[in-house]
Amino acid sequence: MSVHKRGNSYFVRYRDQSGKQRNKHFGVGKAGKSKAEEFDLQVKLAKKKKQQVVMLSESDVKLQELLDLYLKDYGLRGQSAAQAYNIRRTMESKIIPKLPNKRVDRLTYADLLNMLEHYPKLNQSTKNRYFAYLRAVFNWGIAHDYITVNPLQKWKMSKEAPRQFEISLEELTQIIRHSPPHLQLIIEMTFYLGLRPGKSELFKLKWDDVDFENRRVFVFATKTKQNRYVPIPDILIPILKKAKRKAKTEYVIEYNGKPVLRVDTALKTAKEKAGITKSFRLYDLRHMYATLMMTQGGDLAAVSANLGHSDISLTANTYYQPMEKEKARAANLLPQLDVDGSRERSRKLAEKKKRDREAANPKKKKKKRSKVTKKGYAFFDGD
Numbered sequence: 001m002s003v004h005k006r007g008n009s010y011f012v013r014y015r016d017q018s019g020k021q022r023n024k025h026f027g028v029g030k031a032g033k034s035k036a037e038e039f040d041l042q043v044k045l046a047k048k049k050k051q052q053v054v055m056l057s058e059s060d061v062k063l064q065e066l067l068d069l070y071l072k073d074y075g076l077r078g079q080s081a082a083q084a085y086n087i088r089r090t091m092e093s094k095i096i097p098k099l100p101n102k103r104v105d106r107l108t109y110a111d112l113l114n115m116l117e118h119y120p121k122l123n124q125s126t127k128n129r130y131f132a133y134l135r136a137v138f139n140w141g142i143a144h145d146y147i148t149v150n151p152l153q154k155w156k157m158s159k160e161a162p163r164q165f166e167i168s169l170e171e172l173t174q175i176i177r178h179s180p181p182h183l184q185l186i187i188e189m190t191f192y193l194g195l196r197p198g199k200s201e202l203f204k205l206k207w208d209d210v211d212f213e214n215r216r217v218f219v220f221a222t223k224t225k226q227n228r229y230v231p232i233p234d235i236l237i238p239i240l241k242k243a244k245r246k247a248k249t250e251y252v253i254e255y256n257g258k259p260v261l262r263v264d265t266a267l268k269t270a271k272e273k274a275g276i277t278k279s280f281r282l283y284d285l286r287h288m289y290a291t292l293m294m295t296q297g298g299d300l301a302a303v304s305a306n307l308g309h310s311d312i313s314l315t316a317n318t319y320y321q322p323m324e325k326e327k328a329r330a331a332n333l334l335p336q337l338d339v340d341g342s343r344e345r346s347r348k349l350a351e352k353k354k355r356d357r358e359a360a361n362p363k364k365k366k367k368k369r370s371k372v373t374k375k376g377y378a379f380f381d382g383d
Contacts, residue, residue: 194307
């Protein structure tokens with residue numbers, strides 16, 4: 001038993017009446033330290049008097065403090081810095097300000113539902129993401145003895161409708177034509193390689209990762225922590241070689257001699273210049289990549305491997321958007337049922353007409369053709 005400090009938070013480690021080691025947290029700063037020292041003294045006195053230690057059921061940890069500790073551990077475990085940034089930005093700008101200023105152990109599921117009511121226009125995907133971030137933080141807090149209650153313990157993620165791309169290939173071409181060179185390269189590489197656009201894959205790609213000799217790109221996915229090689233189609237080779245000749249940095253995607261981090265503004269401007277009002281984001285190009293390859297007969301397992309998925313069901317369920325003409329073609333592959341006998345009657349009628357035509361126009365006898373034998377004698381077919 002003693003007072004310890006983890007990050008900025010003070011806690012007491014002790015054993016309860018069953019002999020199980022416990023950590024009791026008291027918050028940050030002088031107040032947290034004072035409370036921890038006071039509780040530590042109570043534990044020591046109880047042990048001296050051979051009395052049971054009163055197990056306090058609540059922690060003084062607030063959500064902001066728990067988030068800081070969680071993300072610190074997240075970084076030490078080598079997780080994506082970009083993802084850590086996204087979690088912090090979402091939690092601090094969208095979630096924490098809309099929750100009551102309570103200790104985490106006093107937050108309820110109703111509090112979290114009320115938080116979502118501040119955003120009535122949120123789609124299901126974003127709602128799931130908010131709760132997934134919270135649940136991860138709560139579970140980590142319980143695992144590390146910072147809190148004792150997870151208000152999202154029984155929550156289950158709602159099923160999301162797969163996002164479908166809206167623009168056509170012609171409209172995509174118009175966007176490319178109205179894009180600056182670096183955005184053109186981004187769109188073409190995402191379309192032809194199916195990479196994850198952004199800092200997780202495409203934006204961190206370097207020229208050393210492009211193998212022109214074997215026509216493939218080496219990709220390390222920070223999202224899945226896996227390596228893969230993606231084949232480069234023939235049409236993309238001259239585009240990449242031209243970009244490499246003009247390159248000023250080691251990064252494939254660059255702008256004014258610097259690596260690119262975001263292209264939201266450039267993409268919005270290109271859409272406006274092209275007169276495209278439909279929804280379009282760079283990630284839609286992965287959907288197009290999967291859809292168009294498979295509708296052209298591409299193998300599902302091969303497409304899934306190129307996308308960097310560990311399970312082909314993810315590719316099939318999430319990224320494969322059936323094209324209208326493909327659905328119509330598939331529907332017409334079914335054999336037709338001759339329920340009323342009309343097809344059989346039509347077949348017999350067609351056969352009768354054929355016989356009638358043959359009877360009215362009998363075949364002419366073949367004209368005899370002369371042949372010459374090796375001995376020079378001629379004869380006619382049929383002789």
